Amino acid sequence: KAGVTQTPRYLIKTRGQQVTLSCSPISGHRSVSWYQQTPGQGLQFLFEYFSETQRNKGNFPGRFSGRQFSNSRSEMNVSTLELGDSALYLCASSLGGLANYGYTFGSGTRLTVV
């Protein structure tokens, strides 16, 4: 079966712009989570969506937002980009978002802010 698909794989944006990243979960998975990975901060949780509702949010500023559609595909948006937003953004899908179901990660979107 198809895995978690993230698009685009690479992105270069200018400071002050906004960006939208996309994640298509495994078919049948209803939970989508987003993580930011940087060399300095490691892997940090951004937010989780389940059946179009945000269930949990990490400690990130309001410039980071997301949504989930009825087909479980999710997007995350970052407005007013800062240099520090340069990171690998990873999406993970799960049947129900509980540990026993397991999380499957996509290959990520590498965002570079210049």
Place this chain on the structure above:
Amino acid sequence: GDSVTQMEGPVTLSEEAFLTINCTYTATGYPSLFWYVQYPGEGLQLLLKATKADDKGSNKGFEATYRKETTSFHLEKGSVQVSDSAVYFCALWTTGGGNKLTFGTGTQLKVEL
């Protein structure tokens, strides 16, 4: 809050050497524990997991035992290969943790011929 502490890397080993990567955790409640692996340019792959105390997770020759008394989940492999070179992340999930994984900082493993 929940946290995971991993040994600093990089860890450099010769092929066929024994591997141990230490992982300890702090959590409220009863966490599930995971090891993920990340190869260059890729996302995270689940390597193994354990959901309760004394459980042993295993996969591809890697093993880790959930030790509640020492709050540890050390990763071991008896004989590493060059293809095992990657970054390894220890992570936990708790029922009160809001449906998210808390990761350690990662340990880079380099295996040489």
